[in-house]
Amino acid sequence: MIEIELQRGKLDLQPDENSHWKWQDLLGFAERINPKRAFLFVSKVLGRHIPVSPQVMRHAFTDLAQLIPSDLPEPILVIGMAETAVGLGAGVHQVLQERYPDALYVTTTRHPVEGAPLLARFLEEHSHAQDQLLYGSPDADIQKKILASKSIVLVDDEASTGKTFINLVSALQAAGFDQISHIVTATLADWSSGIHIAGLDCQSVALMTGKWQWQDAENPPQINMPKVDTVAFGEYATLSEPTWGRLPIQDTSAYIRLQVEPQQRILVLGSGEYVWSSFLLAEDLQRQGAEVKFSAITRSPIAVGHAIQSALAFSDNYGLGIQNFVYNINPLDYDRIFITVETCAESVANSLLDAIPNAEVISAVEFPHQTLNLCSAND
Numbered sequence: 001m002i003e004i005e006l007q008r009g010k011l012d013l014q015p016d017e018n019s020h021w022k023w024q025d026l027l028g029f030a031e032r033i034n035p036k037r038a039f040l041f042v043s044k045v046l047g048r049h050i051p052v053s054p055q056v057m058r059h060a061f062t063d064l065a066q067l068i069p070s071d072l073p074e075p076i077l078v079i080g081m082a083e084t085a086v087g088l089g090a091g092v093h094q095v096l097q098e099r100y101p102d103a104l105y106v107t108t109t110r111h112p113v114e115g116a117p118l119l120a121r122f123l124e125e126h127s128h129a130q131d132q133l134l135y136g137s138p139d140a141d142i143q144k145k146i147l148a149s150k151s152i153v154l155v156d157d158e159a160s161t162g163k164t165f166i167n168l169v170s171a172l173q174a175a176g177f178d179q180i181s182h183i184v185t186a187t188l189a190d191w192s193s194g195i196h197i198a199g200l201d202c203q204s205v206a207l208m209t210g211k212w213q214w215q216d217a218e219n220p221p222q223i224n225m226p227k228v229d230t231v232a233f234g235e236y237a238t239l240s241e242p243t244w245g246r247l248p249i250q251d252t253s254a255y256i257r258l259q260v261e262p263q264q265r266i267l268v269l270g271s272g273e274y275v276w277s278s279f280l281l282a283e284d285l286q287r288q289g290a291e292v293k294f295s296a297i298t299r300s301p302i303a304v305g306h307a308i309q310s311a312l313a314f315s316d317n318y319g320l321g322i323q324n325f326v327y328n329i330n331p332l333d334y335d336r337i338f339i340t341v342e343t344c345a346e347s348v349a350n351s352l353l354d355a356i357p358n359a360e361v362i363s364a365v366e367f368p369h370q371t372l373n374l375c376s377a378n379d
């Protein structure tokens with residue numbers, strides 16, 4: 001039994017001994033600034049709250065994807081859960097395509113998409129931002145294929161109760177997904193007992209499993225959570241044709257290519273749901289010989305302590321008027337920090353750029369999937 005003392009209570013964990021990964025290699029712990037749930041499992045392999053090597057991330061993607069059964073009926077739709085598991089879902093989908101080359105990928109989102117059919121709206125009830133959207137495709141052939149999906153693979157960083165998955169499946173069924181026969185949940189850590197939905201074959205795979213129990217403190221401090229639950233169009237436009245899954249897609253391999261010098265210490269920061277293309281960039285820079293870490297900006301408010309050693313707060317780059325955060329970043333650890341966004345460069349908060357003086361903004365709106373030569377940027 002592992003006991004984690006937090007300000008608002010105590011978290012007791014009992015990891016299963018037969019897990020594929022050791023819990024110490026997968027996660028740490030922190031305290032949410034969220035009255036709905038006090039604790040947070042902080043992944044060490046996700047590249048969201050803790051900077052991590054792209055190689056470690058790819059290892060986790062591959063190991064998780066390989067646990068998914070090889071006899072699923074097709075068509076197959078892989079869904080990554082926003083915002084945390086957007087990149088994880090894309091990584092699992094990419095590996096899964098070695099066995100299921102026609103599998104499609106789509107993410108849930110908190111950003112409306114103009115001109116695309118809204119398939120579902122559902123709740124992630126314990127989240128700092130409860131509302132989630134799922135879009136279909138403006139392409140009639142792709143839309144027909146996803147509605148005919150027989151197997152749905154739901155990817156998230158962790159499952160505490162499985163209720164969010166059940167809410168999403170119910171929303172899919174209400175949206176006309178009447179061919180579903182198999183559901184697979186794929187998570188880094190699964191603390192639930194799996195999901196059970198009448199009439200469906202439901203399976204759960206995870207890199208580690210276990211149980212948790214939470215006990216409130218006698219006099220927990222009051223929580224004032226910042227408003228981060230906006231689901232709306234922002235002031236700044238995003239890519240009109242996202243290449244990473246906000247709309248259903250089969251090929252997620254596109255990214256902005258940069259040339260850098262070997263041995264440079266580089267941090268690539270994704271932003272919000274725009275993380276998969278950023279990860280592919282980080283992976284490419286690592287292949288070029290740079291020392292690379294990957295992390296991401298998030299709208300999730302977390303208290304400093306335990307796995308969260310530092311925090312920066314600033315305005316979001318979508319122009320929604322909400323706070324965003326970046327955790328565990330020391331600019332002195334890196335020669336260059338690439339902040340990658342799906343909005344224009346001017347959308348990035350000046351307060352963030354002031355806090356990270358070695359930051360360089362890479363905008364997918366201004367440089368969509370081109371090769372940029374930045375070797376002499378600091379000459």
